[in-house]
Amino acid sequence: MSHSVTDSTVLLGHGSGGQMMKRIIDEVFLDAFGSPELLEGNDAGVATLPASGRIAMSTDSFVVSPQFFPGGNIGRLAVCGTVNDVATSGANVRYLSCGFILEEGYPMDKLHQIVQTMAETAHEAGVSIITGDTKVVERGGADGVYINTAGVGEVPAGVALSGANCRPGDVILVSGTLGDHGIAIMSQREGLAFSSTIESDAAPLNHLIADVLSAAPDTRCFRDPTRGGLASTLNEFAQASGVAMEVDEDAVPVRPGVQAACEMLGYDVLQVANEGKMVAVVPAEQADAALSAMRAARYGENAAIIGRVLPLESGARPAVRVRTGWGSTRILDMLVGEQLPRIC
């Protein structure tokens, strides 16, 4: 990484709207992101969007602690998180905004590294960062760096994915191993040493989604199981669709190191956060095609069919249950409160 940034730490003046702010924008942000829209230097980025008539928009703020961890940093999360959220609508993700909240005194070389990672991840995802904002707060006003991204894409005609679309008989797929991100952060934060380093799975999944949608055009919905893990995603789907769901525990891909860490820490891996996984619900007759497309896509090699959608029994409320390897079942609830603060 070669760069020449005039200031070695972030100073309050970098958020001033004056000459110092121009300097951090020129030296750190424009240098890395460099889209024509940003270089134009106006308050809004103006960009083309094919005329499908519908857009998808999503946003996430990232406050992960620590900012650097095995498998990535807050910059990779900030791009992947929003790209994946927009992509769940079936949209072709095109543009990102990014807003930085920086703590006075944050090392400029770390910021540069984060920004460089954002640029690389945006390039990998095929999206452009077209507008941004920088605020600086005094020491103690934030913990290093917080990043917000918002993303926009165009939704192709005829695509209308929603968590409310699940129907009894549908099949549930996941694009790979669960729990990697949450356990990677937790290990790093608490200085836990497991036999092998567990890496965050943070990855942009927009191309994987496009491939699945092409192979299984009647896909009901996608969602990336971030905070709250698979448990939150499936409970949200079940409630929105008014159905029950059943997961075969043995079918859920989990790395042995993650499984061991969860047992040690007392976590249910189905409630642990992921940042590079996608859950899909598809009609049964397209399940094999969806699975093949996932496995053929980058980041999807461990994809699996993990369960099914069931009708609600009369009088029952929407719920998710897990069928264990022993043949017993248990209810998979959403987390009540906080398991791992500042996981993303």
Added chain:
Amino acid sequence: MSHSVTDSTVLLGHGSGGQMMKRIIDEVFLDAFGSPELLEGNDAGVATLPASGRIAMSTDSFVVSPQFFPGGNIGRLAVCGTVNDVATSGANVRYLSCGFILEEGYPMDKLHQIVQTMAETAHEAGVSIITGDTKVVERGGADGVYINTAGVGEVPAGVALSGANCRPGDVILVSGTLGDHGIAIMSQREGLAFSSTIESDAAPLNHLIADVLSAAPDTRCFRDPTRGGLASTLNEFAQASGVAMEVDEDAVPVRPGVQAACEMLGYDVLQVANEGKMVAVVPAEQADAALSAMRAARYGENAAIIGRVLPLESGARPAVRVRTGWGSTRILDMLVGEQLPRIC
């Protein structure tokens, strides 16, 4: 304001992705914002956008301290700031995202009030909040509440505004009095008492911009002079266009209370932040039409023509000068560093 929120303060669990997060979303955000796109409950909001083929996008994070001040609160700023930034492109502003970073322990009724203000301001501006995100950080990880908004609008065919478009002979307008926001925050923060309360000017100016653009279709550019004030805006225009600019100090509208406060505090009012003012550069022959349109628009009653664009003298670099009431001139520079941290 009537509401029933289960929890009296923000807790870490409200950012968990689990049941407590669902509760704060349902009780605080959906209740106030309630757009169909949000109520759909998916990770991305999907909305229609007429097929102009071009969008404008902008983002700002808001970290203002204090969060409540005469004339508004951080919620009003968060909506107006992004609406105005998107509108400067000439776009019809349509959709906002919002991302909250909340400090554990923040009073829920204050959050509710901020969110209510955002909903009212969005309604006034005619924009919908279609997607959002909530993160909670531990005590000391933020100062109460930080808000990011991003906004999207469609740019009508033929509209191509840019700070690089200014030409010698053009006329500079401002939509009202300068310095109100910066001095309102500063007074509130430092407990300064002036003879009259100075209120923030935070206001959505998208309708004012549309009116000016309709009356003066060859308008070169708009920009809202926030951090860095008029000085930053005009220096940015001058540099982007490779021109000189001249401001008639006596023509700049300033409230007497703001003028007095600036003199007391040693500020140049032309460098103080505004949150409800628009600078426009228009060709001379459309200046009167632009001025009339501004004055007829809401928030534009004190609009004025304040200066002109001049050719660069040979060998000179782009600069802005102020002609004082005494006939002398001075250079109006961008602020170097920070004048008023966390002004927005």
